[in-house]
Amino acid sequence: MGRLRKYIIGICTIAVVGLLGAACFFFWPHRLPEVQTSKSQLTGAELIARGEYLTVAADCAACHTTKGGKPFAGGLAFKLPFGTIYSPNITPDNTVGIGDWSDAEFVRAMRSGIGKHGEDLYPAFPYTSYALLSTNDILAIRAYLTTLAPVSEPAPENALAFPFNQRPLMRGWKLLFVPRGPFEPDLGKGKMWNDGAYLVEALAHCGECHTPRGLMFQRKQGVALSGGDVDGWKAWNITSDKEYGLGNWSDDQIAEMLSAGHAKDRGVAAGPMREAIDLSLSKLPKSDIDAIVAYLRTVPAVAGDPDLMAVRRKDEELTAVSTQVSSVTQRGKRIYAGACASCHGWNGEGQFNPRAAILGGHALSDPTASNVVRVVLQGSSDHEAAPGKIMPAFAKIYSDEDVAALANYVVEHFSGQAGTVTAEQVSTAR
Ligand code: HEC
Ligand code: HEC
Ligand code: HEC
The missing domain is CATH 1.10.760.10 (Cytochrome c-like domain)
Known part of the structure; x- marks a missing residue:
């Protein structure tokens, strides 16, 4: 793309986001949600165990723990085209962590990308997927995080260029691109398929890497899972397309790739996928991996962008x-x-x-x-x-x-x- 064209698109994007931001300034629900767990919510040690499982499946550690750093103390840098942001400390420290957050504030952050003081959070935090989690599950994660050791070191300050440091600009974007309610099971499909859908779309947020993004950094849901870009790494097409996607893989090959990071005749998964496997997918029970496979099988075949994604060898x-x-x-x-x-x-x-x-x-x-x-x-x-x-x-x-x-x-x-x-x-x- 020519420099000038990129520049013009950039300016237009900023203008559109800005206008939407202004228009939606007053409409985005910053009010705290009512948090109501359902009767099936666990208690005590069972709740903590469920929260730990969910925290692993959602891979919170991938972004909130630095290599060699204290667990969940944040500080991981996200380099964006317009500056750098750092993941915050989400340990239960009362000053620099989230120890003094209410449950409602935590639910609002996970569903609507809003911080404790009403500030709009950037979607480097994948609340666009976590918005689909049930209230029970969000509060189970919260309960588990509360049991961790508090860490009193703050994460570094963000360094973003104007106008991207203007958080309210995110409001218009969020109105357009954040799901409105939690995941609704499809009663026509079995439990396994629904478990898989919940894992892929919400918890394990596969689409944050594997779905292509548009000019406004939004996921293009019409071509979901047909291949994305993660810091220059190609996150391949994982739809059921036979040429570009997983259409010709056996169930076992997909399961092996997800749980071990390599599969017979399919090579290995490196980079960001290796990390997702190491910290999260390899720790999930086999029933979860099978559910993910069952769901991926039904993702409509999309060839995706041929300039971005390569055909596999036969x-x-x-x-x-x-x-x-x-x-x-x-x-x-x-x-x-x-x-x-x-x-x-x-x-x-x-x-x-x-x-x-x-x-x-x-x-x-x-x-x-x-x-x-x-x-x-x-x-x-x-x-x-x-x-x-x-x-x-x-x-x-x-x-x-x-x-x-x-x-x-x-x-x-x-x-x-x-x-x-x-x-x-x-x-x-x-
Ligand atoms: C892909 C990376 C990524 C993952 C995965 C991730 N986060 Fe974050 N999170 C971030 C970033 C980056 C921010 C800061 C966003 C900003 O400053 O606008 C953030 C912000 C937050 C905040 C707001 C904290 C504050 O002080 O404002 C909370 C709470 C949070 N994350 C919890 C979680 C939990 C719980 C999980 C797992 C369920 C999780 N995050 C998974 C990257 C991530
Ligand atoms: C000490 C052993 C070792 C050496 C030397 C080595 N590799 Fe690797 N390589 C591995 C392992 C192990 C993996 C799988 C990584 C994983 O599982 O995270 C791998 C993965 C790869 C992949 C897979 C990447 C993908 O995304 O599918 C490629 C390509 C690769 N290596 C190329 C090379 C090249 C080129 C060299 C020489 C410069 C090289 N390797 C040297 C051990 C090695
Ligand atoms: C943090 C980004 C990220 C997340 C989250 C992620 N992936 Fe990946 N995935 C990648 C990247 C990058 C590759 C390419 C790795 C390589 O070539 O070495 C990949 C590779 C794969 C492959 C191998 C595809 C092939 O053609 O070889 C499969 C299958 C896969 N991912 C499935 C998933 C599923 C299912 C999820 C969610 C449960 C998921 N991924 C979550 C980034 C991600």
């Missing part, structure tokens, strides 16, 4: 293909021989470690190699993996030109397509 083509290496990727092949083949093997089937079996992975058949570039730069592993069992980060070792040549080689070797990565793109990804 199952029958599943072998490393390139015999001849083009002159452009010779340099990549040399690097692969020295730095990668020891773990991944020339055939991509993984040596000594099933997690290193990358053959069949969607990332490898994407000519833009977005995820390959990022995994090479940043590495990928779970929190407990032994050194040697992980994908190391190579950002400090290789130049932009090296990484581009390597990524193009990997795509060519494993999918037979010509990679299109340039050194400039690698530099942006750093």
